[in-house]
Amino acid sequence: xxxxxxxxxxxxxxxxxxxRGAERWRLPRMGAAAFTGLVTGLLSMVMAISFASLIFSGExxxxxxxxxxxxxxxxxxxxxxxxxxxxxxxxxxIPQGIPAIIIGLITVNVFTGFPDGASxxxxxxxxxxxxxxxxxxxxxxxxxLGRYHMSWLVRYIPYSVVGGFLAGTGWLLVTGxxxxxxxxxxxxxxxxxxxxxxxxxxxxxxxxxxxxxFALHRRTDHFIIMPSALLLGTGLFYGVLLAKGxxxxxxxxxxxxxxxxxxxxLWVPITTDTLAIANWGLIxxxxxxxxxxxxxSVIALLLNAAGVELATKRDIDLNRExxxxxxANLVSGLGGGMVGFQAISLSLLADRFGAASRLTALIAAGxxxxxxxxxxxxxxxxxKFILGGVLMSLGIGLLVEWLIESWRxxxxxxxxxxxxxxxxxxxxxxxEGIAVGITLAVFLLAVDLSRVDAVxxxxxGSDHVSHVERSHAQSSxxxxxxxxxxxxxxxxxxxxxxxxxxxxxxxxxxxDPNQMRVEFAILDFRRVIGIDSSAVLSLxxxxxxxxxxxxxxxxxxxxxxxxxxxxxxxxxDSADDGLLRFxxxxxxxxxxxxxxxxxxxxxxEEDNVTLLGDLGSLLAExxxxxxxxxxxxxxxxxxxxxxIAEGTPPMDMYFVQSGQVxxxxxxxxxxxxRIRKMNAGTVVGEIGVYLDIARTATVxxxxxxVVYRLSRDALQTMESEAPVLASAFHRAMxxxxxxxxxxxxxxxxxxxx
Numbered sequence: 001x002x003x004x005x006x007x008x009x010x011x012x013x014x015x016x017x018x019x020r021g022a023e024r025w026r027l028p029r030m031g032a033a034a035f036t037g038l039v040t041g042l043l044s045m046v047m048a049i050s051f052a053s054l055i056f057s058g059e060x061x062x063x064x065x066x067x068x069x070x071x072x073x074x075x076x077x078x079x080x081x082x083x084x085x086x087x088x089x090x091x092x093x094i095p096q097g098i099p100a101i102i103i104g105l106i107t108v109n110v111f112t113g114f115p116d117g118a119s120x121x122x123x124x125x126x127x128x129x130x131x132x133x134x135x136x137x138x139x140x141x142x143x144x145l146g147r148y149h150m151s152w153l154v155r156y157i158p159y160s161v162v163g164g165f166l167a168g169t170g171w172l173l174v175t176g177x178x179x180x181x182x183x184x185x186x187x188x189x190x191x192x193x194x195x196x197x198x199x200x201x202x203x204x205x206x207x208x209x210x211x212x213x214f215a216l217h218r219r220t221d222h223f224i225i226m227p228s229a230l231l232l233g234t235g236l237f238y239g240v241l242l243a244k245g246x247x248x249x250x251x252x253x254x255x256x257x258x259x260x261x262x263x264x265x266l267w268v269p270i271t272t273d274t275l276a277i278a279n280w281g282l283i284x285x286x287x288x289x290x291x292x293x294x295x296x297s298v299i300a301l302l303l304n305a306a307g308v309e310l311a312t313k314r315d316i317d318l319n320r321e322x323x324x325x326x327x328a329n330l331v332s333g334l335g336g337g338m339v340g341f342q343a344i345s346l347s348l349l350a351d352r353f354g355a356a357s358r359l360t361a362l363i364a365a366g367x368x369x370x371x372x373x374x375x376x377x378x379x380x381x382x383x384k385f386i387l388g389g390v391l392m393s394l395g396i397g398l399l400v401e402w403l404i405e406s407w408r409x410x411x412x413x414x415x416x417x418x419x420x421x422x423x424x425x426x427x428x429x430x431x432e433g434i435a436v437g438i439t440l441a442v443f444l445l446a447v448d449l450s451r452v453d454a455v456x457x458x459x460x461g462s463d464h465v466s467h468v469e470r471s472h473a474q475s476s477x478x479x480x481x482x483x484x485x486x487x488x489x490x491x492x493x494x495x496x497x498x499x500x501x502x503x504x505x506x507x508x509x510x511x512d513p514n515q516m517r518v519e520f521a522i523l524d525f526r527r528v529i530g531i532d533s534s535a536v537l538s539l540x541x542x543x544x545x546x547x548x549x550x551x552x553x554x555x556x557x558x559x560x561x562x563x564x565x566x567x568x569x570x571x572x573d574s575a576d577d578g579l580l581r582f583x584x585x586x587x588x589x590x591x592x593x594x595x596x597x598x599x600x601x602x603x604x605e606e607d608n609v610t611l612l613g614d615l616g617s618l619l620a621e622x623x624x625x626x627x628x629x630x631x632x633x634x635x636x637x638x639x640x641x642x643x644i645a646e647g648t649p650p651m652d653m654y655f656v657q658s659g660q661v662x663x664x665x666x667x668x669x670x671x672x673x674r675i676r677k678m679n680a681g682t683v684v685g686e687i688g689v690y691l692d693i694a695r696t697a698t699v700x701x702x703x704x705x706v707v708y709r710l711s712r713d714a715l716q717t718m719e720s721e722a723p724v725l726a727s728a729f730h731r732a733m734x735x736x737x738x739x740x741x742x743x744x745x746x747x748x749x750x751x752x753x
Contacts, residue, residue, distance in 0.1 A: 033357050033359040033360045033363065034359075034363060036360050036363075037359065037360045037361070037362070037363025037364045037366070037367070038363065038364075038367060039227050040092055040346050040360065040361070040363075040364035040367075041363060041364035041365070041366065041367020041368060042227055042230070042367060043226055043227060043230075043346060044075050044079065044092070044094045044343075044346065044364050044365075044367065044368055045072065045075065045367055045368050045371045046230060046382075046386070046387070046390060047094060047095070047097075047390060048068075048071040048072055048074065048075040048094060048095050048368065049068050049071060049072070049258075049379065049382065049387060050097075050180070050387040050388075050390045050391050051071055051095050051096070051097055051100040051338065052064070052067040052068045052070065052071035052072075052095075052338075053067075053068070053180045053258065053384075053387050054097075054100055054101070054104055054173075054176040054177075054179070054180055054391060055067055055100055055103055055104040055107055055131075055338070056068075056107070057104075057176070057179045057180050057183065058108070058179055058183060058185060059108075059111060059112075060107060060108065060111055060127070061183065062120075063124055063127065064258075065266055065379075066124065066128070066266065066268050068266060068379055069266025069268070069372060070128070070131065070268075070336055070337050070338060071095055071337075071338055072266070072368050072369075072371055072372040073332070073335055073336070073337050073372060074094075074095045074135075074332045074335075074337030074338040074339075074340050075094050075095055075340070075365065075368040076365050076368050076369045076372065077328065077331045077332045077335060077337055078093040078094060078095065078328040078329070078331075078332050078337075078340040078341070079092065079093050079094060079361055079362070079364055079365030079368065080362060080365045081093070081324065081327050081328035081331055082324055082325070082328050082341075082342060082361060083358045083361030083362045083365065084358065084362075085320075085323070085324040085327060085328075086320075086321060086324045086342065087316055087317040087320040087321060087324070088305075088308060088309075088314065088316050088321075088347070088356075089356055089357055089358055090347060090351055090356030090357050090358065090360055090361060091308070091321075091324075091342050091347050091361060092342070092343050092346040092347045092360075092361045092364055093324075093325070093328055093340055093341055093342050093343065093361075094340050094343050094346065095337075095338045095339065095340035096297070096300065096339065096340050096341060096343070097169075097173060097391070097394050098166070098169050098296060098297070098300050099134075099138070099293045099296065099297050099300075099338070099339040099340075100338065100339075101169050101172045101173065101176065101430070102289055102292055102293045102296070102430060103131055103134055103293060103338060103339065104176065105289060105429075105430060106130050106131075106134065106286045106289045106290065106293075107127045107130060107131065109282075109285070109286055109289070110123075110126050110127050110130050110279075110282050110283065110286060111123060111127060113279070113282040113285070114126075114279070114282070119277070121277060122277050122278070122279060124268070125273075125274045125275075125277045125278040126278045126279045126282055126283060128268065128270060128274060128278075128336050129270065129274065129275065129278045129280075129283055129336075130282075130283050130286055131336065131337075131338060132270055132333045132334070132335075132336045132337070133283060133290060133333070134289075134290045134293050134294075134333070134339060135329045135330075135332050135333030135337055135338060135339050136329070136330060136333035136334065137290050137291070137293075137294055137333075138290075138293055138294045138297050138329050138333075138339045139325070139326045139327070139328070139329030139330035139332075139333055140326065140330070141294040141295075141297075141298060141326070142297075142298065142301070142322045142323065142325045142326030142329060142341075143322070143323055143326030143327065143330070144326075145298060145319075145322050146319045146320065146321070146322030146323035146324075146325075146326060147319075147323060149319045150319075151302055151318040151319050151322060158437075158438075158441035158444070158445070160414045160417035160418055160421070160437060160440060160441050160444060161421070161434070161437040161438060161440075161441050162299060163402045163406060163410075163414070163417075163418040163421075164402075164417060164418040164419075164420070164421025164422055164425075164433065164437045164440075165296060165421065165425075165433070165434060165437060166398050166401075166402050167398060167399060167402035167403055167418055167419075167421070167422040168421060168422045168424075168425030168426065168430065168433050169395075169398055170394075170395040170396070170397070170398025170399040170401075170402065171395065171399065171422060171425065171426050172395070172425070172426075172430070173391050173392070173394050173395030173398065174391070174392060174395035174396065174399070176391055176395075177203075177206060177207075177210065177387075177388040177389070177391035177392045177395065178194070178203050178206075178388070180384060180387055180388045180391065181202050181203040181206045181255075181384045181385055181387075181388040182194070182199050182202045182203050182255070183255070184199070202255055202256070202384070202385070203385075203388065205385040205389075206384070206385035206386075206387075206388030206389045206392055207388075207389075207392055208389075209229075209233055209385055209386065209388075209389030209392070209393075210388070210389040210390070210391070210392020210393040210395075210396060211392070211393075211396065212229070212389075213225075213226070213229055213389060213390070213392075213393035214392075214393045214396045214397055214400075216229065217393070217397070230386060230390075233383070233385075233386050233389065234382075234383060234386055237256075237383045237385070237386070248381070252380070255384065256383060256384060256385070257380060257381060257382065257383060257384065258379060258380050258381075258382045258383075258384055258387065266372055266375060266379075268336070269335060269336055270334075270335070270336045288431060289430075289431065292430070292431060292434060293339060297325075297339055297341060298322070300341070301321065301322065301325050301341040301342060302318055302321075302322075304341065304342050304343065304344040305318055305321045305342055306318070308342070308344050308347050308351075321342060324342075325340075325341040325342065328340065328341070329341070346364070402418055402422075403418070403419070403422070406418065413444055413447070414444065417437065417440040417441070417444060420436060420437075420440060421433045421434075421436055421437040421440070424436045446495070446497065452492055452498065453491075453498070453501070454490050454491060454492060454494055454498035454499065454501060454502050455488050455489065455490060455491070455501075455502060455505060456489045456490065456491040456527060457487075457488075457489040458486075458487070458488055458489075458505070458509075459487040459488075459489065460482050460483045460485055460486060460487065461478060461481070461482030461483065461484065461485030461487070461520075461589070461592065461593065461596070462478075462479055462480075462482025462483055463482070463487075464487055464589065465478065465482070465589065465593070465743060466586050466589035466590040466593055466677075467586050467590075467674075467675060467676050467677060468590050468593065468676075468677040468678075468679060469676060469677065469678045469679065469682045469740075470593075470597075470679045470681065470682065471679065471680060471681025471682065472681065472736070472739070473681070474597055474600070474679070474681070475739065475743075477596075477597065477600045478593055478596060478597070481516070481596050481599075483515060483516035483518075484516055484517065484518060484519045484520065484596060485518075485519070485520045485522065485589070485592045485593075485596070486506075486509055486510075486518045486520070486521045486522070487522045487524065487585075487589075488502070488505070488506070488521075488522065488523050488524065489524045489526070489527065489585075490502070490523060490524060490525055490527065490528050491527040491528065492527070492528065492529060493528070493529050493530045493531075493532070494528055494530070494531045494532065494535040495531075495532035495534060495535050496532060496534035496535060496538065498535070499532075499534070499535035499538030499539065500538055502538065502542065503538055503541055503542050503545065506521060506542055506545060506546070507545060510545070510546065510549050510551065518549075518551050519550075519551060519552065519592075519595075519596075520551065520552050520554060520592040520595070521546050521551050521552070521553050521554065522554045522555075522556060522585070522588050522589070522592070523553070523554070523555050523556070524556045524557050524585045524588075525555065525556065525557045525558050525559065525562060526556070526557035526584075526585065528559070528562070530561075530562075531562050531565055531566075533565070536565055536566060536569050536571070537569075539566070539571060540569060540571060543571060543578070543579055546578070547578045551578075552578060552579075552580065552592075553578060553579045553580070554579070554580045554581070554582065554588045554591070554592070555571075555572060555579070555580070555581045555582075556581070556582045556583070556584055556585045556587070556588040557583070557584055557585060558572075558581060563581075590677075627722065627725055628718075628725065628729065629708075631710060631714045631715070631717065631718045632655070632708040632709060632710055632714070633708065633709040633710075633711070633714075634657075634706065634707075634708055634709075635654075635706070635707050635708070635709055636704070636705075636706055637659070637661075637701040637704070637705045637706075637707060638701065638704055639701055639702065639703045639704055639705075640700060640701065641700070641701050642698060642699070642700050643661055643684070643685075643699040643700065643701060643707065644684065644685050644695050644697070644698060644699040645695060645698055646664075646665075646666055646695050646696065646697055646698040647694050647695055648694065648695045649694060649695075650685070650688025650689050650691075650692060650693060650694065650695060650712070651689075651711060651712055652685065652689065652709050652710060652711040652712060653683060653684065653685040653686040653688075653689050653709075653710050654683065654684050654685050654699075654707040654708065654709055654710075655682075655683050655707060655708040655710070656678055656679065656680050656681065656682050656683070656684065656705065656706075656707055657680060657706040657707060657708055658680050658705065658706045659680065659701065659702070659703050659704055659705025659706060659707075660677060660678065660679055660680070660701070660702045660703055660705060661677075661678045661684065661699050661700065661701050661702060661705055661707075662674050662676065662677050662678070662699070662700055662702050663675050663676035663677075663678065663684070663697045663698070663699050664697060664698045664699075664700060665696075665697050665698075666698070672698075675697070677702070678699075683733070683736060684699055685699065686733060686736075686737075689712055689715070690733075
């Protein structure tokens with residue numbers, strides 16, 4: 001839920017903040033906000049200038065002052081909007097390095113697309129609009145995802161693609177840092193230039209500074225580390241210049257400083273003249289890169305926001321953070337600025353210092369505003385190795401995290417995919433690396449899915465029976481012959497890998513000489529979410545396999561889409577009698593059981609389904625079953641007549657002599673569900689009589705049925721007049737209930753195998 005104005009209110013109370021469990025700071029809230037804002041603003045300024053130097057390096061260095069101005073403007077715009085609209089008080093937003101890498105590639109492509117002799121103003125206008133369009137598109141993406149509460153989409157992006165891209169980004173940050181410090185692009189053709197002694201002195205200090213920054217951050221996350229390192233590094237640099245008597249102009253001429261610049265203008269806003277002279281064709285060609293920036297920025301933003309949430313143990317509305325970043329990037333883009341969003345490190349800095357307030361973030365944005373106001377004269381005094389070192393530390397951090405640390409945390413295949421993407425990004429290009437990553441992710445997904453068994457349960461007709469309750473003799477026969485029904489309950493998505501395994505499982509069972517011959521093979525699709533086209537061909541092979549062996553193949557619980565797929569290949573609803581389809585598993589099992597009962601010895605004799613033939617066989621030996629008839633009342637029930645109504649008192653039980661009844665449960669909204677079908681030779685209603693509870697279900701005759709009614713009064717009379725018969729009757733009822741329980745336990749045991 002959005003916070004109230006009272007929750008955002010800055011108070012003057014003192015906060016006690018413990019830093020790393022050792023130091024305790026007690027500063028007034030306003031003072032803490034001012035100090036932390038200045039430190040955060042200094043870091044924001046350095047990072048923004050570093051990212052601008054990365055984008056506007058090499059041949060684009062002539063536009064570096066404008067790029068730095070745009071970066072500072074972006075830091076101001078993104079910082080202010082984030083401070084005012086974030087769901088987390090104290091969230092700091094700045095331009096970001098990950099999108100800066102891709103924006104740098106976009107600007108280079110635009111620049112190199114111009115022929116020799118192109119107008120400087122036309123080139124600059126095209127570059128500026130390309131950057132602005134990227135920011136606006138990213139902002140719209142943020143806004144759309146946040147407005148429609150779609151932050152959950154990031155969870156569906158494969159780990160290998162994210163990890164490979166971030167590792168590749170780390171490499172590009174490292175090589176970009178070298179380009180910032182030397183003006184040379186890292187590649188096989190520039191190795192000799194990069195190892196030249198003079199060039200080494202330009203980039204090795206930045207490398208060492210970056211390694212030191214990275215190592216310090218690994219050792220401690222104290223907020224003072226970064227600003228202290230920046231001030232110390234800059235102080236040492238100018239101390240060396242002073243000690244050796246080297247003028248600042250000489251150091252700049254030798255490539256040690258960010259300046260001097262021919263054009264000292266900062267932040268050239270986009271005007272109608274800029275729009276008129278830009279080469280829109282070259283800009284449109286970079287649409288793919290702009291989309292990549294949007295997608296990757298969404299991932300990075302959500303990861304950052306989630307990281308702040310975990311570190312501070314405070315709830316953060318991720319969808320609101322998306323909207324916040326969307327608005328910030330629109331403001332930045334409309335002014336020609338870069339892509340940026342919430343920064344985890346700077347936001348945590350304010351929280352750890354006890355100054356997690358909107359005032360802190362606003363002061364940080366004000367520091368960047370002061371730098372923009374002071375102009376290029378101050379910025380040109382920044383040593384290149386400081387800016388390059390910041391980029392180096394970020395790049396090294398990503399490489400270590402995704403190449404070394406992830407080795408222990410994730411599977412070898414995923415890690416191999418990360419390395420492959422990194423290699424492609426480093427040797428071919430960023431977009432190609434992402435394409436390879438997506439391809440590998442699809443391949444790894446197929447491999448992982450093929451390891452998931454498409455068969456959830458392998459059962460037989462002995463393990464799993466239909467919801468038809470039969471006579472004791474019939475149930476015993478089906479128990480003995482149940483192995484002739486082979487049931488496979490399928491799950492997940494069936495595609496070529498899992499479908500082939502399914503065929504092999506069926507082949508192994510059908511050809512097993514140590515088990516009873518299979519006559520009916522049932523495939524239940526209730527838990528199947530989809531079927532691949534190649535899997536349909538495997539099912540066709542399965543049909544041919546069972547047809548040769550004289551086995552009837554049965555499909556149950558097919559979804560409508562699956563029915564259309566199978567029908568298109570002639571698998572169902574065809575003239576082939578070897579394959580049947582039922583709406584649910586119970587119908588399929590019942591059909592198979594009826595076919596098996598036709599093979600039951602003496603199946604046509606009435607004694608197998610009569611009351612005396614079934615119940616009498618359960619009575620004590622020597623006790624004539626006919627004696628019980630004097631306590632029973634014969635009733636003829638017509639089709640659709642209610643025998644027992646749910647909720648009524650338990651006054652009697654019924655023995656089905658012939659015909660069939662069904663048991664129904666009432667469901668919400670007036671619906672009913674049939675849970676059992678009772679054939680001749682079964683008993684119904686006995687639970688209520690023995691437990692003295694109201695009827696739990698309704699029993700309705702499916703057809704003309706003959707039942708024998710035993711009332712509670714008649715049962716009590718039997719117990720007083722014929723105690724031996726009553727005892728035998730109770731034992732028989734215990735046997736019937738025991739068989740039901742044993743059957744249920746058998747099904748549960750089979751499902752747990």
